[in-house]
Amino acid sequence: MASFASSFDQRALGELNRFTQNATLADVESALARSEANGKRLSLADFAALVSPVAAQPPYFEAMAQRSHELTVKHFGRVMRFFAPLYVSNECINVCKYCGFSRDNPILRVTLTADQVAAEARYLREQGFRHILLVAGEHPHFVSEHYLRDCVSRLHPEWPSISLEVGPLETGQYVPIVEAGGEGLVVYQETYDREVYDAMHVSGPKKDFDWRLEAPERGYAAGFKRLGIGALLGLAPWRAEAIALAAHAAYLLKKCWMAQLTISAPRLRPAAGHFEPLMNMSDRELVQFVCALRIAFPEVGLVLSTRESAILRDHLVPLGITLMSAGSHTEPGGYTGQGREELHLTKGGRMVRPELPMIQSEGEHATVQFEIADERSPAEVAARLQQLKYEPVWKDWEGALNEA
Amino acid sequence: MTDKPLVVNARDEPQQLRIANREFRSRLIMGTGKFASGQMMASALEASGAEMVTVALRRADLSGMGDKFANILTFLDAKKYVLLPNTSGARNAEEACRLARLGREATGSTWLKLEIHPDPRYLLPDAVETLKAAEMLVKEGFTVLPYINADPVLAKRLADAGCATVMPLGSPIGSARGIETRAGIEIIIEQATVPVVVDAGLGAPSHAAEAMEMGADAVLVNTAIAIAADPERMAEAFKYAIIAGRAAYEIGLALKRKEADATSPLTGFLE
Numbered sequence: 019m020a021s022f023a024s025s026f027d028q029r030a031l032g033e034l035n036r037f038t039q040n041a042t043l044a045d046v047e048s049a050l051a052r053s054e055a056n057g058k059r060l061s062l063a064d065f066a067a068l069v070s071p072v073a074a075q076p077p078y079f080e081a082m083a084q085r086s087h088e089l090t091v092k093h094f095g096r097v098m099r100f101f102a103p104l105y106v107s108n109e110c111i112n113v114c115k116y117c118g119f120s121r122d123n124p125i126l127r128v129t130l131t132a133d134q135v136a137a138e139a140r141y142l143r144e145q146g147f148r149h150i151l152l153v154a155g156e157h158p159h160f161v162s163e164h165y166l167r168d169c170v171s172r173l174h175p176e177w178p179s180i181s182l183e184v185g186p187l188e189t190g191q192y193v194p195i196v197e198a199g200g201e202g203l204v205v206y207q208e209t210y211d212r213e214v215y216d217a218m219h220v221s222g223p224k225k226d227f228d229w230r231l232e233a234p235e236r237g238y239a240a241g242f243k244r245l246g247i248g249a250l251l252g253l254a255p256w257r258a259e260a261i262a263l264a265a266h267a268a269y270l271l272k273k274c275w276m277a278q279l280t281i282s283a284p285r286l287r288p289a290a291g292h293f294e295p296l297m298n299m300s301d302r303e304l305v306q307f308v309c310a311l312r313i314a315f316p317e318v319g320l321v322l323s324t325r326e327s328a329i330l331r332d333h334l335v336p337l338g339i340t341l342m343s344a345g346s347h348t349e350p351g352g353y354t355g356q357g358r359e360e361l362h363l364t365k366g367g368r369m370v371r372p373e374l375p376m377i378q379s380e381g382e383h384a385t386v387q388f389e390i391a392d393e394r395s396p397a398e399v400a401a402r403l404q405q406l407k408y409e410p411v412w413k414d415w416e417g418a419l420n421e422a
Numbered sequence: 423m424t425d426k427p428l429v430v431n432a433r434d435e436p437q438q439l440r441i442a443n444r445e446f447r448s449r450l451i452m453g454t455g456k457f458a459s460g461q462m463m464a465s466a467l468e469a470s471g472a473e474m475v476t477v478a479l480r481r482a483d484l485s486g487m488g489d490k491f492a493n494i495l496t497f498l499d500a501k502k503y504v505l506l507p508n509t510s511g512a513r514n515a516e517e518a519c520r521l522a523r524l525g526r527e528a529t530g531s532t533w534l535k536l537e538i539h540p541d542p543r544y545l546l547p548d549a550v551e552t553l554k555a556a557e558m559l560v561k562e563g564f565t566v567l568p569y570i571n572a573d574p575v576l577a578k579r580l581a582d583a584g585c586a587t588v589m590p591l592g593s594p595i596g597s598a599r600g601i602e603t604r605a606g607i608e609i610i611i612e613q614a615t616v617p618v619v620v621d622a623g624l625g626a627p628s629h630a631a632e633a634m635e636m637g638a639d640a641v642l643v644n645t646a647i648a649i650a651a652d653p654e655r656m657a658e659a660f661k662y663a664i665i666a667g668r669a670a671y672e673i674g675l676a677l678k679r680k681e682a683d684a685t686s687p688l689t690g691f692l693e
Contacts, residue, residue: 092598094456095455095457095458096457146491147491148491243513277542409459416480
């Protein structure tokens with residue numbers, strides 16, 4: 019099987035997009051009926067019907083929500099798995115218009131040492147987390163594959179599950195990370211629209227659309243057991259992103275058949291650089307998207323971060339979400355202040371006045387990637403889940419399963 | 423006077439379920455995943471009458487440090503229930519064996535549900551890796567209960583390798599589709615020299631009754647109980663269905679052979 023990039027048929031996606039815009043209630047009913055019939059897989063056309071404007075009408079919208087709830091409970095149970103993001107570096111050589119870490123943004127940056135990463139992780143462990151996601155900007159010098167492997171090695175003895183969300187690497191570069199105990203690889207395409215992608219990614223390795231698109235497949239070839247994909251909502255029209263994301267998921271489910279797939283649909287949040295979303299996606303549309311994903315892909319994990327408000331997150335719990343973070347910080351050293359002495363300001367990719375200490379006040383910290391919306395602590399979110407009659411599951415893996 | 427179905431069976435048909443060196447009154451084994459809480463799981467378990475319960479080692483605290491964030495085992499009274507750790511999450515024999523050994527150290531249990539499913543969508547068991555792992559683990563002294571597709575040849579190979587049971591699936595885990603593998607399960611039951619436990623896909627008590635009527639020695643149920651609107655009541659419903667199905671099997675469902683007729687229309691000419 020060739021890569022998704024080579025089979026990423028723009029014409030077929032174009033047809034699906036037209037279908038979505040013209041879908042009828044009968045198309046929506048047909049998709050829902052297929053979901054009810056045992057063992058019947060939904061097609062991408064069915065998915066397109068479910069994300070269509072007509073599907074948002076009553077009673078179909080509620081019917082989708084009910085079906086999504088049933089399927090999620092059936093496949094995943096009345097549980098919610100927890101994970102914590104741990105930002106290890108916000109150094110980045112890419113210029114991306116929407117991201118707080120964009121190279122040209124004048125922000126405070128730092129790369130944590132493996133010791134500092136371990137200290138942050140220890141704090142997260144005390145909060146209850148047993149699944150961790152290491153996140154970093156893309157920088158060949160500060161965030162090399164050796165550095166990432168070292169971080170994973172340090173954490174592996176204490177962490178049942180370690181995933182990474184970092185700049186795309188070659189298969190051969192992923193292998194040592196997997197061998198050190200890395201289990202999951204998350205790479206969001208951000209937008210599946212080539213033109214928008216080109217406009218948003220001004221310079222740097224991230225400009226290569228296909229290289230990024232094929233990263234999950236390279237990760238799988240290297241031995242990653244979990245693959246996470248997603249689109250950043252707010253750049254291109256959401257229905258088109260949804261359809262492309264579904265096509266990507268369907269492809270990976272066949273090719274990377276041994277990997278547990280997760281999908282995420284983060285909406286753009288305020289960040290350094292003050293990028294304004296090109297389009298808005300309403301809460302209602304987000305719910306429709308989540309439900310459509312669940313109905314089309316009953317066994318795929320759906321991730322919801324702290325980007326969304328507490329109220330919306332609580333309402334999404336029974337609607338298809340299976341993985342949540344809580345109490346998150348999107349800056350390196352955000353949990354325990356690690357690395358504050360090494361903070362430095364960069365402008366246009368260059369360090370500014372490196373000889374002067376950067377800490378102006380006690381509160382100075384690295385710049386966040388984006389502002390979170392749900393500021394509840396992990397314990398608060400766990401308690402709320404229990405109120406909603408869900409079991410918070412902190413540990414659902416074992417490190418021994420990640421050994422070479 | 424009733425006629426038992428005329429089937430010559432190499433197995434003993436004891437009153438109680440016998441697996442390895444233990445006897446069980448209950449023919450229901452319960453799973454512990456997907457429940458809304460540990461308490462809910464424990465009360466459903468109580469209601470089910472099950473005496474053996476399976477737990478995913480990946481959920482459990484294997485560190486021996488009393489990890490309260492991985493406390494699923496604390497909800498299971500080791501004095502009341504036989505713990506059957508499972509290797510769910512393992513994708514090959516090596517991973518399953520590693521996990522099994524860790525599990526034995528942590529729980530003290532040498533019983534193991536061998537579960538290897540590399541495909542996270544349907545969670546169907548890998549025959550090749552399961553046989554490989556079973557052979558290794560039996561040699562290491564585990565009491566191995568392997569989860570398999572309803573493959574009669576694989577079942578014989580596993581029994582020959584020393585497994586304590588075979589556990590063929592009715593349909594994919596969590597699918598609630600009941601017994602879709604009837605033909606394979608019938609052959610397995612007919613040929614088995616170890617107890618046969620139908621495991622996975624049993625979505626309703628009637629499915630469990632059906633498995634028992636076919637002659638299964640026990641069933642394993644998880645999802646159907648865990649996600650039910652009232653897990654305790656559902657557990658109880660399964661308990662009764664299994665008792666009912668087993669009774670029907672023991673009494674014999676085969677048509678009674680009629681008393682010999684006075685007339686013998688086909689063979690009378692030989693008199």
